[in-house]
Amino acid sequence: MDLTRRQAIGAGLAALGVASFGQRAAGQTSVPAANRRRVLRVAHITDCHLQAGPAEGGLARCFQHMRSQADAPTLILNTGDTVFNADARDEAETALQWALWRRITRAENSLPMEHALGNHCFWGANRERSKTTGREPRWGTKWAVDELGMPGPYYSFDRAGWHFVSLFNTRFNDAGGYTGGLDDEQFEWLAEDLRRRPANRPTVILSHISIVSVCSFFDGNNEREGGGWTINGGAMHTDARRLMQLFREVGNVRLCLSGHKHQVDLAELYGTRYWCGGAVSGNWWNDANPAHLGFERGYSLIDLYDDGSNDIQYVEYDLGYKPA
Ligand SMILES: [Zn+2]
Structure with missing residues (x-):
C-alpha cells in the first residue's frame, strides 16, 4: 500500500474516532475546537526490535524518513521492545543490541526521546535462555532504564501543556510468560500522578502492551469453539476495566499509545483514544515478508492540540533498497 493511501486511512480513522457515547458518559469530548492550536507534533515509534543484521539499516532508515518530513516532529515517544529480545538473550548478546541502539540513535537522531519498556x-525474564539468576545488578528493567536514560521503569513528565505518563505493563511470571497490566503499587502511583496533575491538562499514556486494542481480536484464531472470543492475557491489559474507570474518574486522559501487536488500530472509549501504532520492524525485519498481517513497517505522526484533541497518522517508510 502506498504511503499516501495509508496516511489518508490513518487520518480517516482519526476523524471517525469521535464517540458520542464517550461524550455523554464521561462529560468529555474529542470533537476538536474550531480554533484549536497545535502545540506539539510527535513521532511515535514502537517495536524497533533492534539486533545485528537488517534491523540496523532499517532503524537508521526510519529515523532518516522521519526527519525528512516537511512538517517534522520535535519529540519521539517510543513504546518499547526497543531491542530484539533481552528477556531471553545472554549478557553478551544483550550488550551488543544496546550498543547498536546507542550507535544508531547517536548517528541518526537528534530529537529528544521518551520511552516505555516492552x-x-x-533482561533475563527467561532465566534459562538468558543464562541469568535474577541477582545480576542489571537484571530486569535496570539495564534498559540505564541505557535509555529513564528516571525509572515508570515515570511522568510535562511538555507543551500536556502531561505524559510512561508505564511498564509487562507482568512476568517465574517461567518467563507474562500478562499485560499493572501491579497494585504501580496502579496506585498512576492514580496519584493523575490526581495530582492539573485537571485541565490533557494527558497521553505510553505503554508497550495496549490497555485496550481492537486488533487483539484478530491476530490469531481467537474465535472460541461454540461461540465467543478468547483474548490472550499477554495481548491486552487484563486490568483494562480498572484503568478505564480511573481515566473516567480523573478525566482528560486523551490518548493512550502502545505497540506490541505490530498492528495498527484506533479505539475510543469514554473520551480516551487508544492507538496501537504498528511496528518500526514490521514483521520483525523479515525482508522476504515485511508486513505482519498486512501491516507494513512504519511509525506514527501525532499532532497534539491545546484543546486536548489529537490527530494521528500511520506513516509507512521504505528501506531505500531492494531486500535480497
Ligand atoms: Zn512486545
Whole structure:
C-alpha cells in the first residue's frame, strides 16, 4: 500500500474516532475546537526490535524518513521492545543490541526521546535462555532504564501543556510468560500522578502492551469453539476495566499509545483514544515478508492540540533498497 493511501486511512480513522457515547458518559469530548492550536507534533515509534543484521539499516532508515518530513516532529515517544529480545538473550548478546541502539540513535537522531519498556526490554525474564539468576545488578528493567536514560521503569513528565505518563505493563511470571497490566503499587502511583496533575491538562499514556486494542481480536484464531472470543492475557491489559474507570474518574486522559501487536488500530472509549501504532520492524525485519498481517513497517505522526484533541497518522517508510 502506498504511503499516501495509508496516511489518508490513518487520518480517516482519526476523524471517525469521535464517540458520542464517550461524550455523554464521561462529560468529555474529542470533537476538536474550531480554533484549536497545535502545540506539539510527535513521532511515535514502537517495536524497533533492534539486533545485528537488517534491523540496523532499517532503524537508521526510519529515523532518516522521519526527519525528512516537511512538517517534522520535535519529540519521539517510543513504546518499547526497543531491542530484539533481552528477556531471553545472554549478557553478551544483550550488550551488543544496546550498543547498536546507542550507535544508531547517536548517528541518526537528534530529537529528544521518551520511552516505555516492552516485554523484550526486560533482561533475563527467561532465566534459562538468558543464562541469568535474577541477582545480576542489571537484571530486569535496570539495564534498559540505564541505557535509555529513564528516571525509572515508570515515570511522568510535562511538555507543551500536556502531561505524559510512561508505564511498564509487562507482568512476568517465574517461567518467563507474562500478562499485560499493572501491579497494585504501580496502579496506585498512576492514580496519584493523575490526581495530582492539573485537571485541565490533557494527558497521553505510553505503554508497550495496549490497555485496550481492537486488533487483539484478530491476530490469531481467537474465535472460541461454540461461540465467543478468547483474548490472550499477554495481548491486552487484563486490568483494562480498572484503568478505564480511573481515566473516567480523573478525566482528560486523551490518548493512550502502545505497540506490541505490530498492528495498527484506533479505539475510543469514554473520551480516551487508544492507538496501537504498528511496528518500526514490521514483521520483525523479515525482508522476504515485511508486513505482519498486512501491516507494513512504519511509525506514527501525532499532532497534539491545546484543546486536548489529537490527530494521528500511520506513516509507512521504505528501506531505500531492494531486500535480497
Ligand atoms: Zn512486545
